[in-house]
Amino acid sequence: MAKYKGIEVKDGVRQLLPHMPLIEEYREMLQSLQAVWDNLNLLGQLSGTTAEIGQTREAFASLTGELLNNLAEQTLAKREQEMKARSQVVIDILVRNLFERTADIGFLSTDEAIRRFAGDPGEPWTLQQRFREYVRKYSVYEDVVLLDCGGRILARLAPDGANPVIHDAWVHQAVTTTAPYVEAYVHSGLFPERPRSLIYAYRIKSERGETLAVLALCFRFADEMQRIFRGLTTADDPGVMVLLDAGGCVIASSDPWQVPIGAELGVVAGALQRLRFAGRSYLAYASDTKGYQGYRGPGWRGLVLMPVDQAFDIHDDDPLDIPEPALLASVMSGGRAFSAELRAIPEQAEAIQRDLSRAVWNGTVRQGTTSLAVNSAFSKILLREISRVGMSMREVFSRSIGNLQSTVLSSLLADSRFFAALAIDIMDRNLYERANDCRWWALDATIRQLLAEPAAKNRRGGLEQVIGYINSLYTVYDNILVFDNAGEVLAASNPAAAGMVGQRLAEPWVEACLGLGDSQSYAVSEFVPSGLYGERPTYVYLAAVRAPDDARVVGGIAIVFDSAPQFAAMLNDALPHEADGSPVHGSFALFVDDQARVIAASDDRYRPGAQLALAPELLHPAADGCARLIALDGQVMAVGASPSGGYREFKGSDDAYRNAVTALVFIPLGAYDANARPAEPAGEVAMRRSGGSGEVAIREIATFHLGAHWLGLPVAAVIEAIELHGATSLANAPRQVYGAMIYRNETLPIYNLHAALGLPEPGEGSSVRQQVVVVRGDDGKAFGILVDRLGEIMEVAEGDIDDLSNIYVGIASVLASVVKTPPGSGQPMLVLLSVASMSEQLRGSGLAAAVDA
Template structure:
């Protein structure tokens, strides 16, 4: 622990507190109020007015430190979680993308046209057109190059007359590797103006296994990183997102003016750190990739850096808008959102405020009883009123601080749910972008086109299945690939389990849509529905028209059946929020739903595919930037984040005819929901005031208190003081008007149960101690009244008090009179009790021996 301006705080947050303006504001307000209170307390002690009040000073100071320390820790934890999540996504989204590239190079290296050219180079124009067609679909590449095994350029999409041959090491490596691909991120002579280029390469082999050359796919690395950064950037965001190579060198940056490419940063992974860079202090969080399908990438890391002096400026000082108060009250009573120390803070604040209120209330009562004996009675009452006012101000600051603490914790959880929903839908869009590309490219395969255009070709089915089975072996996200003719008759399948489909006619409407596609850039997608092509399970099927070699005549189509069940579930599981251990948050669930709220996929079995979820409309059809809500769901208070599909690159873009509204939802359970739960009642001001304008008539002082929503009172002269309900003993077989007894000033004090006497509900709140108003009895026969909380001490003109004796009879006769004017705004009517009636009722009840409390 460390000291910060008189407050004890954790070492980790001490250097950051000067940069947390909101916490500084609360600290200054609380310490200023405490200084005023100290002066008032000193005056009270000198006048003998506030003997009890000084006891709460230390408790207030302790709670001030605890509250501000926790608020600082939660503010830091919220920022850390945001930075951790973003740094993880920076690297993992990229790794998923690069995994697809490793499959692309392996397949494209077997392309017949490329093989033929590598074996017998001639006019490169036709092959350049084929490369151009590929890049139109796979727009993640900016160049494709075919070289001989010595590095001489045979064909290049982006022609450059200055470069005829290159000596890059990856050329030799790709020509002789036994691996499935070669991945190189280094300076390449293909792009002399670039410091580094990301290239995927593989050898071209003849049908006899001879190496004919090397094919290279040049990835649009800079463009892709800026897309990733842009998708993770929030408005007015001071954070800098970067990508580090294995040596800690920055290879991509969202803000090259703050953190330039080429800078070296030595940061450990998996922990928040404070670093200095270019003379400025930053918070930094770096994440290693979790990998994808066993692919771990080139050893890169995602890093998020936040300038310390701006890290905590992006705060929303408004509380969360939670329509149902039971939601917040339920979360505060238990669950994962708030630790026990955090849940205890509001209880401690309320207990301290209650103690202060009781001290002021008792002091005011005493001065009201002994007015004639106290020379400085007017001064004492003014002093007590001022102490009460300062106490109210402190309570207001505590309330705002606690509200901000609660808001920080909950808004962090809501932001998590929204962020991870955005991650899930981004993963889906990027994945399905590849599917739309695959079907269109494979429809251009020369072998598929030739065999499908020639119904009488020998071993037609075997030839087609050889091609599509090889494709399916590289692209395992598909359950099956089918080729069909212009009548919709299945000619070949890649998965032997579906061999029975060969020769059968596909009746689905999307067959006609596929065969009617007007060019090689167009594709069709089935609705998400149960399909015989997928064993009766629902999925998407992507289709493209196959055209005859040499012309645009459609000769059939190719259908690729996405293995939706495991693939979508894996995407959703990867997007679940995680504990520090790396395990998914217990009970958290992620879904993909359509615009009708029907489940497309779930991260576990808690939701069935096809089931309709009942949620607010803004979660099913959220705005483009997503949203998050706190709701009651299946008996749990749940943070729900939602994010709609926006597509990726050309997929679902402005020029894409395909539209399919899908929303990702992430649910984080926070605790059991109790619709009756309510936050603690707030203590009101207890100092003395008048109920109406000054009058020349007689004035009576009334000590008031609250009970089950009713405002009750007794003459100050009938009251000794208020005490906490501590050490009460239950009385066996006692009448309902007797709550129990406690020891007061070495005597047994019976406690009158007004709840029972007046037939009021007894809604005692757990963890909140009630109070007992001690009523002055005859010959020392004092008794107590159980109350929920204390009210004000009022000066009431006698003419404003109306007798109720002729209206209420029986047990209700404890209600003696009513104050007709109290000036309390929204306060209920003030009813005065009859201490004589209560005393008589207690006298008529022989008190049994006390039992254990």
Template sequence: MAKYKGIEVKDSVRQLLPHMPLIEEYREMLQSLQAVWDNLNLLGQLSGTTAEIGQTREAFASLTGDLLNNLAEQTLAKREQEMKARSQVVIDILVRNLFERTADIGFLSTDDAIRQFAAEPGDLWALQQRFQEYVRKYSVYEDLVLTDRNGRILARLQPDDRVTAIRDNWVREAVNTTDAYVESYAHSELFPEQGRSLIYAYRIKSERGETLGVLALCFRFADEMQRIFHGLALPDDPGVMVLLDGASQVISSSDPWQIPIGAELQLASGSLQRLRFAGRSYLAFASDTKGYQGYQGPGWRGLVMMPVAQAFDLHDDDTLDISEPALLASVMAGGRAFSEELRAIPLKAEAIQRDLSRAVWNGTVRQGTVSAAVNSAFSKILLREISRVGMSMREVFSRSIGNLQSTVLSSQLADSQFFAALAIDIMDRNLYERANDCRWWALDSTIRALLADSAAKGRRESLERVIGYINSLYTVYDNILLFDTEGRVQAVSNPDHGELVGQMLDAPWVDECLGLRDSQAYAVSRFDNSPLYGNRPTYVYLSAVRAPGNQQVVGGIAIVFDSAPQFSAMLNDALPREASGEPVAGSFALFIDGEARVIAASDTSYRPGQQLALLPELLRPDTNGCARLIALDGQVMAVGAAPSSGYREFKGQEDAYRNEVTALVFIPLGAYDANSRLSASAGEVAMRHTAFAADVAVREIATFHLGAHWLGLPVSSVIEAVELNGATTLANAPKQVYGAMIHRNETLPIYNLHAALGLPEPAENTGIRQQVVVVRGDDGKAFGILVDRLGEIMEVPESDIDDLSNIYVGIASVLASVVKTQPGSGQPMLVLLSVASMSEQLRGSGIAVAVDA
């Protein structure tokens, strides 16, 4: 622990507190109130008015420290979680993208047209047009380059007369490697003006296995990183997202003016750290990739850096709009969102408020019972001032505790929305690849030639050799089918589905595919049960295959997405994680369509096709997504929703394909109790002073509450109010006898007004801490009355008090009279109790006799 401006705080937040403006504001308010309270306490002790308020001084100081510490820790934890999640996504999204590139180079390096040109260079323009066809479908590439085995450029999508040969290491590596591809991020002579370029390369071999040259796919690295950064940026975000290479050097930055390319940042992964760079202090969080299907990428890391001076300016005044009180109360009662320490803070604040209110109430009662009170006028002013300070204190407590709760819950809600956005982004990026794959493979020379020639020898075997190799590279497909213009299957990549060959496809997408206008167009089935996928639901992506040398359609290619494991993996990758890396227990994620039907789920409790009934804004969120607290299957859930917005050209303005999909991520926060309520307020205790004419007889009333009922007693009959502690029930006692407790070393019988008046007892989950009003009986013996809350001390004219026997017949004898209220005042009716009646009932029960003995 350390001292910060007179308050004990934890070392972990001491240096950060000056940068947390909202917490500084609460600290100043609480310390100012504490100073005023100390002065009032001193005056109260000197005058003998309020000796009790000094007893809560230590509790107030302790709560101030607890409150500020926890608010600071939760504020820091919220930032850490944001930074951790974003740094992880920066690298994982990129690695997923690069995994697809490793498959692309494997496919293109077997392209017959490229192979033939490498063996015997011919029509350069025709090959460049072929390159253009590929890149039109995959805008992730800025160039395709074919070299001979020594680096002499044979063909290039973007010709540069200045560069006719290169000496890049990746050329030699691609010729000699035993791996399936070469991945290079270094300076390349292909792009002399760029510092480093990301290139995927592999050798081109003849049918005899002779190395003819090297093909290179040049990835648009800078463009892709800016897309990733833009998608993860927060509004008015002072932070910087960075990509580090294996030597901890910055290779991409969302703000190169703040963290430039080439800067070296040495820090460990997996924890929040303080980092000083260029004279500025930062919070930093770096993450290693989790990998994708065994591919770990080039050994890079994602990093988020936040200037300490601005790290806590974002969203510090978030407010939660929770329409159902039971949701928040249930979360506060238990579960993962709030620790025991956090749950104790509102209870401590309520106890302080209750103690202070009771001290003012008791002080006011004493002023009314001491006929010759010394400095009576001063004492009443002091009590009113203490009451005013108590109201200010309650307001500060309420605001700060509310902000603490908002910080914790808004963090959970933000997590759910972030992970939903991640899930849908992974889906969009993945399906972008699927829409492109079918069009790439429809360009394959062997496929085009064989589908155009129905009499070709070994046609099926040759076709299946090509698509079987493709399927071995692209493992996200269950099967690849080729069909002719009649819709008859000619070949399949998966031998397990060999029986499909020769069968007619009668799905509506067959005609749609065969009618596609050009090689840039594609078709997609609905997400429905398909006989091509064991009658399970999936997407089928299709492109028309055209004859060599012209645009005549000679058939189609259908790729059957292996949706069950692929969607499950996407959703599992988007689940919130514990520090151990395991998904949060009970969390799950869904993809749903525009009709709120489940497409896929990480939880087996939800089946594809199942209809969901949730809040409309979750089922069809706006483009920015949303998050809500809901009750689901006995749990309070933070639910985040994010709609599909596509990726690059996929679902873009020029893409005719539209498919409404939403990702939902559910995070459990605690068991739901519809009857749960937050702790009730201790209520305001004040003296209502009304000026009456000198000849008007007035009576001073001490009031209190039972549920919604407002009750009172003459101040002259009241001794004090105390906390209900250590009460014991008595065997065989009448219902109106609650039990007894020790008060001032004597046994005090307690009268149960709830039972006497037929009112329900307060439920335990309402948070009401009952108090005992100690009353002087008509025989001089003291007894207690169990009440829910103390009320105000007020003066009323005797003429405004009506005996209940004059109004109601048969009314419970414990009710003596009512105080008239002004019509239209909106105040409940104040009912005065009969001390004599309650005392008599206790005596009749035998309790008073036992006490006297």
């Protein structure tokens, strides 16, 4: 622990507190009120008025430190979680993208047109057109280059006219490697003006296995990183996201003016740390990739930096919009959202406030019975001031606690929305590749030639050799089919589907595919059960195959997406995780269409095709997503929703394909109790003066509450209020007798007003902490009345009190009179109780005799 401006705080947050303006504001308000409190307490002790409230000073001070500590820790934890999630996504989204590139180079290096040119180089124009066609579909590449084994450029998408010899090491590696690809992030002769470029390369071999050339795919690295950064940047975000290479050098930055490319940063992964860079202090969180299907990328690391002096300026002080009180009350009562320590803070605050209210109430009651008029007047003024300061402290505590709760819950809600955005981004990026693949493979020279020649020798074998090799590289497909203009299946890549060859496809997408107008167009099936996928629902992506001379459509290619495991993997990757890396127990994620039908789920309870009941804002969220608290299957859930926005050209403005999908991520926070309610705060307990003239006879009334009912007794009949501790129920006692407790070394019978008036009692688990008002009976013996909370001490004109004895009879005769309220005032009715009636009922029950004995 450390000292910060008079408050004990934990070492971990001591240096950060000056940068947390909201917490500084609360600290200043509380310490200011405590200074006033000290002065009032001193005056109270000198006058003998407030002997009971001195002990609350230390309780307030202790809770102030505990509250501010926890608020600071949760504020820091929220920022840490945001930074951790973003740094993880920076690297994992990139690694997923680069995984696709490793498959692309493997396939394109077998392209027949490229192979023929490599074996007999000539005028490169035709090959450049093919490269251009490829990049129109895979816009993640900025250049495609074919080089001979010595590094001389044979053909290039973007020729510079020089055709220099490239001496980069990756050229030789591509010729000699035993790996399926070469991945190089280096300074390259292909782009001499750049510090480094990301290149995927592999050798081109003849049919006899002779190495002919090297093919290179040049990835739009800078462009892709800016897309990733933009997708993760929020409005007015002072943070910086960077990508580090294996040596800790910055290779991409969301803000190069703040953290430039080439800077070296020494950070460790998996922990929040302080970092000083360029004269500025930062919070830093770095993450290594989790990998994708065994691929872990080039060994890079995602990093988020947050300037310490701005890290907490974007903290949101607005209360959460939670329309149903039971949701927040349920979460506060248990579950993963709030630790036992956090749940105890509002309980401690309410207990301290209840003790203070009771001390002021008792002090005011005592002053109402004193004969020292001058001292009594001073004491009442003092008590009113103490009550006012107490109410101010309660307001600050209430705001602080509310902000603490909002910080925790808004962090969880932000997590759910972030993970939903991650899930849909992964889906869009993945399906972008599928839309590209079908169109590119439809341009394969072998497929086009064999479809154009129905009598070609070994037609089926030739087709299956090509699509079988493709499927071995692109394992996200369950099957690849080639069909002719009549819809008859000519070949299948999956041996298990060999029986389909020769069958005619009757699906509506066959006609849509054969009617596509150009090589940039594609078709996609609805997400419905398909015989191509064992009657399970999936997407089928299609492109028309044209004859080698482009004069006519000769068939189509259909790629059957292996939706079940692929979508499950996407959704599982988007789930929140515990510190040990395991998914949060009970959390799950869904993809749903615009009719709230399940496309895929990480939880087996939600089967594809199932219909969900979803609020409109979750089914059709805004572009930046939304998050809500809901009750589901007996749990309070934080639910984040994010709609599909596409990726690059996929679902873009020029893409005719539209498919509304929403990702939903559910995080359980605790058991739902529809009857749970937040704790009722203690009310004002200071004296409320009568509005009449000084000549009007007045009566002082001590008031209290039972549920929504406002009741009172003459101050002269009240001894004091005490906590309900150690009360014992009595066998065979009437229902209006609650039991008895020890008070001043004597047994005190307790009258149960709830039972006497037919009011429901606070149930088990209720936030109400009942108290006992000790009353002096008409026989001089004390008894207690069970109340829910204390009210004000009222000065009431005698003329405003109406007798009720002629209206109520029997047990209800405990209601003695009512205090009239001005018409239209909106004030509740104050009902006065009969001490004599309650005392008589206790005597009649035999309890008094038992107590005396």
